[in-house]
Structures are given as C-alpha cells and as structure tokens.
Amino acid sequence: MVWKRAKHDQPKAPQAGILYPRRLMSISQVKKSRRNALLLLVLAAPLLYGAILGAILVSWGTRDRAQKADAIVIFGARVNKSGQASLLLRGRTHHAFELWQRGLAPVIVCTGGIGHFPPAEAAVQAALLQKWGVPTTAILREETSTSTRENARNAATLLPRGAKVIAVSQPFHLWRCRRDCARFGLVALTSPEMQGWSVLRPHKRALYALREAAAVTRDVLSG
Secondary structure, X not given: OOOOOOHHHOOOOOOEOOOEOOOOOOHHHHXXXXXXXXXXXXXXXXXXXXXXXXXXXXXHHOOOOOOOOOEEEEOOOOEOOOOOEOHHHHHHHHHHHHHHHOOOOOOEEEEOOOOOOOOOHHHHHHHHHHHOOOOHHHEEEEOOOOOHHHHHHHHHHOOOOOOEEEEEEOHHHHHHHHHHHHHOOOEEEEEEXXXXXXXXXXXXXXXXXXXXXXXXXXHHHHO
C-alpha cells in the first residue's frame, strides 16, 4: 500500500531573502561605506584626542601648589566691552588678592595688554587690587603682552632671574603657564582659581579645555 504525503507535509521552498539574500552590496557601495567610516574616524579622532588631553590638563591644574614665593603672577584674560573684568579675569585677580592676603608673596604681577576691548588687562587687574586694599608699591604690571607666553616673558623682566612665583589662572590653563614661566627662568608654583571656573556652564568649561589642548599641542610641536 502506497501512502501519499499530505499537502501540508510537502517540503517548502526557501523564502527569498532568508537563505539567499535578495541583493548583495555592490563593490562600489562597499567602498563608499568604507570611505564614510574612515572619514568619520578622521573627524572624530582630533575631538577624542582634545577631550582626553583637555581633561588631563584640567585635572592637573586643579591641585593647588601655592607656597611662599617671591611674587604672584596673574595671567591675563579677556576684558569685557564695558571695560570691566570678565568673569575669568576677575576670578584670577581675586584669587591672587587672597594669596597676597595670606602673606604668600610680597608683590603681585599683573600681566596682559589690550585685547578686543580696552583698557589693558593688567590695568583692570591693578585697579581691582587697589580697590581691595593692595598698595601700589605691592603691584607690578606689564601692559603689552597678548598671549600666555608673552605674559610669562614680560613678567620675568620685572623679577630676578630664578624667582619663585605663584602662577594664577583657571585649572585648564595652568600647565602651560608653568611651562612658559620655566622657559623664561621663573620657577612657577600653580594655584587654580576655582570660584569663577566652577560657575561656568559645563559646555563652556569643555570648550576652554579643548582650546587649551590645541594650544598646548601647538606649543609643544613648535618647541
């Protein structure tokens, strides 16, 4: 007796696209996909590098290394359109004032020339210090520098070679401040201004850190 296989027991033909892909990527599509991935990597790598280096710089700069020194050096920052100190410049100046009040150094060196808006950054710092009670005899200033390196170089001309100084800025900036001071014969102890830095929005802190990472890389590569 011959049994007939029921209709529902008949083997089914494989559905298109399950065992056999309906369409394979062409060679040109594969190449395009690889090019896009490479382009994405090229664009992302500098950002990743900057983010990591920026975080390292901020972490390093957060430690306060202030101790007895010959002078306190305030590194310049932007003056507002109104002629008043920006948040970062005021913060640096006030932190230097507090260090001076603690008796860590007898003089404060104000640095920075005219940036986008007058007056010179050093002049704004000096005016604030005098307002808070620092005598003019305890204030030195240079009003021609327009960069961190020039801040350090011009401050060095006002002090004995080998002088020990307390470099004041925000955490992201201090590694470069110390390096540039050493370039011009100053021994720099770094002291971060944290109040103004901490009130900045996170994206602004990240932007400062990224820009500083680029500046440090440029300076290191250029010598």
